[in-house]
Amino acid sequence: MTPEEKARKHIDHQLAQCGWIVQHRDEMNIMAGLGVAVREFPLKTGFADYLLYVDGRVAGVVEAKPEGHTLSGVEVQSAKYNAGLPDNLPHYHLPLPFAYESTGKLTQFTNSLEPYARSRDLFTFHQPAELQRLVELEGQLRGNLREMPVLNTEGLWKLKIETLTNLEKSLAENRPRSLIQMATGSGKTLTAVVASYRLIKFAKANRILFLVDRNNLGKQTLNEYQQYVSPYNGYKFTEEFNVQHLRKNLIDPASKVCITTIQRLYSMLSGEDEYLEENEESSLFESEPSTLLKEPLPVVYNERIPIEMFDVIIIDECHRSIYNIWRQVLDYFDAFLIGLTATPTAQTIGFFGGNLVQEFTHEKAVAAGINVGYDVYRIETQITSAGATLSSQPDVFVPHRDRRTKQTKFRELDNDLTYTANQLDRDIVALDQIRLVIKTFKEKLFTEIFPGRTEVPKTLVFAKTDLHAEDIVKIIREEFGKGNDFCQKITSKTTGKKPEDLLAEFRNAYNPRIAVTVDMIATGTDVKPLECLLFMRNIKSAGYFEQMKGRGCRIIDSDSLQSVTPDAKHKTHFVIVDAVGVCEQDKTASKPLDRKPSVSLDKILAAVAAGVVDADVVSTLSARLARLEQELDDDQQAAITQAAGGVELGTLAGNLLTSIDPDVVLQSAVETFDIPDGEEPTAEQTQQAEQDCMKQAVKPFHDPKLRDAILNTRRALDQVIDEQTRDVLIDAKFDAVALEKARSLVTTFRQFIEDHKEEIEALQILYSRPYRAGLRYGQVKELAQAIQQPPLSANAERLWQAFRAVEPERVPGLGGKQLVDVIALVRHALDPQQLLVPIGTTVEQRYQDWLAEQSAAGATFTAEQRQWLDAIKDHIAGSLSIEEEDFGDVPFNQLGGLGHAYELFGDRLSEILEELNARLAA
Structure with missing residues (x-):
């Protein structure tokens, strides 16, 4: 065949897949179906390669070119055909509204009903019903985007208003991809919900896809849609529009928003009827298969999910390099792409064409008071x-x-066992190492990490494995002397309560105080009261580490914080307790994974579970399982056979190998595509047959029970428990970065009071020498509120900790x-030689001095008078002054009020109040 004939053959096949009946001009029957594509149709301006009829009327043309031909130069030819329709043919519009240019490999599309119509690349053709829908619309999506009503800013703060405005501007300019960077906790999901509402209500978007990283984040996203109330009519989003969180491989035709994971979406495009929810529970960071593959996962057309299924795709956590291999899933749809991330990589920005419509970093969020910063406390053993070395002894x-x-x-060791830090909690469990870390954490918690606190702050511990998490939970309960409720494991393998229920308790209830996880709460999960992250596992991915740190940075109002942590005044920062050096080691932009056979079996199985179907992966998995079969005993073989529903391991490995056997694949292609005798299937047909064979072979491995059974036998079945070696604490302190942050905060505070000494009344008084007048509580409150705003974004407790770190003496x-x-704090900043002590301590000392002076002068006080004087002192310590009208409040009204005070002190009352105001808090 000539290149043109090959292209026509591919185009014929694609049009037929998309529901078009392809006919030759001499045999045409335009009412044979909703969509008819007539080849070589004569027009006034030449022959159209394909003339497209929709419901008996002409809607557009397809111009075919051989593979390798550039399509942009064909647009003029297509436009000429669009305008050359014979006068007597039934049609929708003139010029014809739709034009495709295609080589059978590449296809582009122009909708001339759109303003400033320009071509865009497509995976394949639209179905006839979609062109009918488009041609009958009052306004096209891209036209509607240019006429959006002014944003209703009710309930939206500045960042969201700016983000939504920039996003809608980008969409109105017909930019296909838009990237939003918003720091963790700054409201990415809610911003996307508001954008979704406006796109559906005003731009008339047909359906929106919201992609999440794992299933429990889908539940959170659904909750955001359910809670959103329209400022235009008072309806909740889900009362006005259908929102579907996919649990099965079926899209509700009535849904306006679909929420799912990309791995389920790939499963659906692949034609699978089911996809286990268990495969959506883990973060793709944990099982990232991208570097196993040389190219993105192949995607084939699925008529049940056409390219026009979604108008907009919102991609949450789009920084992940996982989207390298899923790229064709995103490119499949004729849709705008909107990316959401807190931590974009250079590759992410490149994928979105550099169209960063919002750049709101963690540093900006901290400065704006939307996030809190963090300190690092290092525990090294x-x-x-x-x-260490575990000695073998008779x-x-x-x-x-x-x-x-x-x-x-229990059994003897054959030889001395020397183990490295990397083997800890996998092959070897050194219980004293875990215990020493936890014991040190407990001992330093209220003295150095959160000085002065008495309640364990909400703490999240990152463990290496589920078994490691079990060990940590047990030791935490023992070291803190607490019960089961105090510390809970929250992983995908938690039983009894659902992980989301435990997570809700961790977020909203007093207990658990400490949660131990592997990756269930590593990314995306919102736990605002969280103040401490304890890393007992290392992380090599820079992006993943940033996401894990993001769990602690969310702000929370003081009342909500105190409802779960009663002695916490404010959340001013969070602390990373680094027990493994995770903050000290270099991170890679994406998680490294060797393509060679050294790739771990659990990574290969995780890739298959996520939907990867690739000859290299299948071949590697087959070889691993064949070797594994030789190493297992009968009991282990039986366990795998049972988990596989009666299929033996050797058969599973053989099926994998057979699925990539060229002869088997060729025969499958011949049968699938009904290839006549003497002819060969095309390369595309052979590739599709291989994909189908491999999908069938890997299907058993989608079951997590089988994967667990294989991994439990592949790993060393026994962990050696080192009970002998005593661990030694090398150091426990805030790291140099934390100290530098403290110095920076102190310097910024001193500069702040210098810059504002003429504006803030309290500073005017404190700068005067001597103080011109006593400070009033309202003036102090004004100063405290100013300090809490950017650029300081601090409070007295945080500043105190900074001064203590910088000037401990x-x-x-x-x-x-x-x-x-x-x-x-201000007095100390102005006079660094003056000790920094709480106002209450200063007032108490001055009060005792005053009492001593009174005693030396012969004045005595009864027990009841002392009770009143102590109460007056305490009031001054908290409010800096006292007046007679304060005696109507607690505790004075409980002591008898102003009248009783005059009975006790007589005419001296006014004199005593004036004297104590001047002496105690001046």
Whole structure:
């Protein structure tokens, strides 16, 4: 065949797939179906390669070119045909509204009903019903986007208004991809919900797809849609439009928003009727298969999910390099792409064509008071850093724990066992290493990490594996002397309660105080009261690490925080407790994964579970399983056979190998495509047959029970428990970066009070020498509120900790708990030689001095008078002054009020109040 004939053959096939009846001019029957494509149709201006009839009327043309031909130069030819329709032919519009240019490999499309119509690349052709829908619309989507009503800003703060405005401008300009960078906690999902509402209501978008990383984030996203109330009519989003969170491989025709994972979407495009929810529970960061593959996953056309199914695709967490291999899934649809991320990579920005419509980083979020910053507290132990050696001794029995059953058996070691830090909690469990980290964390928690606190702050511990998490939970409960409710494991393998229920308790209830996870809460999950992250696993991916850190940065109002952590005044920052050096090691832009046979079996199985169907992966998996079969005993073989529904491991491996056998694939292609004798299937047909064979062969591995059974036998079945080696604490302190942050905050604070000494009344008074008048509580409150705003975004407690870190010799104790302590901070900043002590401590000392002077002068006070004087002192310590009208409040009204005060002190009352105001808080 000539190149043109090959192109026509491909185009014929694609048109037929998309529901078009392809006919020759001499045999045409335009009423044979809704969509008829007539080849070689004569027009006034030449022959159209294909004239498209929709419901008996002409709607557009297809211009065919050989593979390799550039299509942009064909647009003029298509436009000429669009305008050359014979006068007597039934049609929708003139010129014809729709034009395709295609080589059978590449296709582009122009809708001339759109303003400033320009061509765009398509995966294939639209179905006839879509062209009928488009041609009958009052306004096209891209036209509607240019006429959106002014944004209703009710309930929206500045960042969201700016983001939505920029996004709608980008869409109105017909930019196909838009990237939104918004720091964790700044409202990405809600912004996307508002955008969705306006796109559906005003731009008349037919359907929107919202892609999430894993299933529980889909539930959170659905909740955001359910809670959103329209400022235009007062209806909730889900009362006005149908929102579907996909649990099965079926899209509700009535849905306006579909929420799902990209792996389920790929499963649906692949024609699978089912996809297990268990395969959507883990973050794709944990099982990232992208570097296993040389190219993106292949996608074929599915008539049940045509390219026009979605007008807009919102991609949450789009920074992930996982989208390298899923790229064709995104390119499949004729849709605008909107990316959401807190941490874009250069590759992400490149994918979105550099169209960054919002750039709101974590640093900007901290400065704006939307995020809180963090400090790093490093706990370093000998075993964590260097491993250890477990000695083999006669008659000394060492525990060995079975990974599957968790049962422990005791036996002698054959030889000394030297293990490295990388083997910890996988092959070797050094219980004293875990215990020393937790013990140190507990001992330093209220003295250094969160000084002055008495309640364990909400803490999230990142473990290496589910079994490691079990060990950590047990030791935390023992070291803190608490019960089951205090510390809970929240992973995809948690039983009893659903992980989302435990997560809700962690977020909203007093207990658990500490949650231990592997990756269930690593990304995207919103736990605002979280103040501490304890890393007991290392992370090599820079993006993943940033996402994990993001769990702690969300702000929360003081009342909500205190409802779960009663002694926490404000959330001013969070602390990363680094027990493995995770903050010290270099990170890669994406998780490294060797393509060679050294790739771990769990990564290969995770890639298959996520939907990867690739000859290299299938071949590697087959070889691994064949080797594994030789290593297993009868019991292990039986366990795998049972998990596989009666299929033996050797058969599973053989099926994988057969699926990529060229002869088998060729025969499958011949049968599938009904190739006549003597002819060969095309390369595309052979490739499709291979894909189908491989999909069938890997299907059993979609079941997590089979994957777990294989991995439990592949790994060393026993973990050696090192009970002998005592770990040694090397160091426990805030790292140099935290100290530098403290210095920066102190410097910024000093500059702040210098810059605002003429504007803020409290600073005017404190700068005067001597102080011109006593400070009023309202003036102090004004100062405290100014400090909480950018650029400081701090409070008295946070500033106090910074001064204590920088000048420990001048800050003897804790402080900053009372609002008035900001005065002590300003005085110390103005006179660094003056010790920084809480206002309450200063007032108490001055009060005792005053009492001593009174005693020396012969004045005595009864017990009831002392009770009143102590109460007056306490009021001054909290409010800086006292007046007679304050006696109507607690506790004075409980002591008898102003009348009783005069009965006790007589005419001296006014004199005493004036004297104490001047002496105690001046």
